[in-house]
Amino acid sequence: MIWGTTQVKVLAENQSAANSELTNYYPKIDQFLHQINQIILDKNQQTKLALCSLLAGGHLLFEDLPGLGKTTLASSLSRLAGLDFQRIQFTNDMLASDVIGINMFNQKEHQFEFKYGPIFTKILLADEINRCSPKTQSALLEAMEEGNVTVDGTRYELPKPFWVIATQNPLFQSGTYSLPESQLDRFLMRLSLGYPSRAAEKLLLQQNSRYELIAQLQSIFKNNEILQLQCMANGISINNLVFEYMLDLAEETRKGRHGLSTRGLLALKKAAQAYALIEKRQFVIADDVQAVFVAVASHRIGLGESETLALMQKVPVKG
Known part of the structure; x- marks a missing residue:
């Protein structure tokens, strides 16, 4: 196909308009990160990766000891993103219907009606998910992969x-079940907050209750802005050298072990695009891939963070 002058001009104008619209979001992204780092102290990279996961449209898994700020981070993210939020505290006696919902008989109407479970929200905090049985854990699989749930043959959109x-x-804690590989693969990233620094922990002791601080947070994004940013992140460009670098990383994970799947490689691409957007770039560079690689790959290939980082360092950057 031969492009005429008019077609090229229209394409350039559309690209310029898209770039301008994306640039308008940069101050909001900066404000988002600034606000959340006032609540979650000394964890700037983890909060950036959490926002990256949201903008990439992927789910997020935190693995940590209790009491290190995971729930606080989730609550802060939901308030700043302006999205509805529900929390489920998983226990070993919880059933799948407690998460999804159940058909109940309405005696007044003489018919069954669906009672929606807490999963029908925009941000769902699944707290201590590995304390419930594998059967209940699997109730989340369809929702996380397809954005809907099926009850008694009827599909309900989330x-x-x-x-x-x-x-x-x-x-190693009592009463926990390991997450099956199929469910781990549904999480775009796995992060760990870890203990705060001594200075940050001292500041936490001196501050007011973090619940009071969270209550004071105002939404930064409104209406469908998160959906718009997710679409924009998906349009961040990637050149051939960066694609080759991602493929090299995937091949390195597959040497003599359970390596990164094709779905995992696609997740790496989406995460790198979202990270580039947060860094105010409209194209992906190798640094973006490196910034998200451990969080995206470690839980998929069964290695710890340090081992995954060491594996990444074996692969040279091309170009």
């Missing part, structure tokens, strides 16, 4: 965007 932030306790 709100958009739909984002799961799950927390799990270390497996």
